[in-house]
Structures are given as C-alpha cells and as structure tokens.
Amino acid sequence: MATVNIYGRKPVKRIREESASRGWKKINGFAHPLGKNTGRGYFNKKSGVDLVKNNLIQLLSTNKGERVMLPSFGINLDRYLFEPLDSFTIDQIKNDIFLTLAAYAPEVEVIDLSVTSSDLYGYQENGAIFIKLNARLTESGGEQFDMTIKVG
Numbered sequence: 001m002a003t004v005n006i007y008g009r010k011p012v013k014r015i016r017e018e019s020a021s022r023g024w025k026k027i028n029g030f031a032h033p034l035g036k037n038t039g040r041g042y043f044n045k046k047s048g049v050d051l052v053k054n055n056l057i058q059l060l061s062t063n064k065g066e067r068v069m070l071p072s073f074g075i076n077l078d079r080y081l082f083e084p085l086d087s088f089t090i091d092q093i094k095n096d097i098f099l100t101l102a103a104y105a106p107e108v109e110v111i112d113l114s115v116t117s118s119d120l121y122g123y124q125e126n127g128a129i130f131i132k133l134n135a136r137l138t139e140s141g142g143e144q145f146d147m148t149i150k151v152g
Contacts, residue, residue: 056105060075060151061149063075097131107139109138111144112133114131134146
C-alpha cells in the first residue's frame with residue numbers, strides 16, 4: 001500500500017503499518033449541500049457511508065453536461081420521467097445507473113437495485129421515479145447501506 005504524504009511529511013511508521021494491516025482507507029470529504037454550520041463555517045465534513053450517500057445523490061441527480069469541467073459526470077434520469085415504466089425502460093435505467101456507478105463510484109458494490117414509479121408510494125405526482133439502492137462499500141470495511149432517491 002502506498003503511503004500518502006500528509007502536509008509534506010510522511011506519516012510515522014506505526015500509522016503506515018496500521019493502515020496497511022487494515023487493508024482499507026477511510027473515505028473523507030465535504031458534505032452536500034453547503035450550508036452554515038455553527039462555529040465551523042460553510043464547509044462541513046462527512047465520512048464513510050454518509051459521504052458516499054451524499055456523493056451518490058449528487059451523481060444520480062446531475063444531468064450530463066451540468067458539471068463544469070466534467071461533461072460526462074452524471075446521468076440523464078430526467079429523460080425517463082414521462083416514459084412508461086415497463087420492463088424495457090426499467091432495464092435501461094438500471095443499466096445507465098450501473099454504468100455511471102462503475103465510472104464514478106467504484107468503491108460502491110450494488111447488492112440490489114429497484115426502480116419504481118410514484119404510484120406505488122401513493123404520491124399524486126405524475127412521472128416521478130424512485131430508485132432504491134442497497135449497496136456495500138468495497139473499501140472501509142464493507143459497510144452496507146440502503147438509500148432511496150426520488151427523480152422528478
């Protein structure tokens with residue numbers, strides 16, 4: 001395992017050995033959306049499953065071309081909003097999600113993925129799609145998590 005320089009210095013030998021023996025690295029990053037936190041400014045930090053959930057929400061709710069300098073980031077789920085949710089369309093949505101996750105979230109292993117319409121949840125909205133994702137982190141100990149994302 002490669003050692004990462006921390007502020008221009010290599011970590012001490014004990015930390016290098018401990019992180020190598022665990023075989024995983026901790027996932028850290030900024031929380032989304034940005035907002036004022038008491039005493040800490042606008043940039044809140046998250047780690048582990050919470051950070052990955054935030055990143056997946058951003059990834060699956062961003063249309064391709066919306067992100068500056070990353071034109072292929074995201075997935076165009078809005079195009080499926082008023083399509084009939086038959087088995088063919090559901091398979092297309094799942095395929096798009098799997099390809100996007102493979103490209104931008106390789107640390108996530110999908111266990112179960114289901115795509116349903118808003119009718120099953122009792123919403124009066126027409127055309128909303130719900131994506132239920134059961135996944136596991138391949139790094140950081142293999143934590144498993146569930147999440148639901150509403151599109152539309």
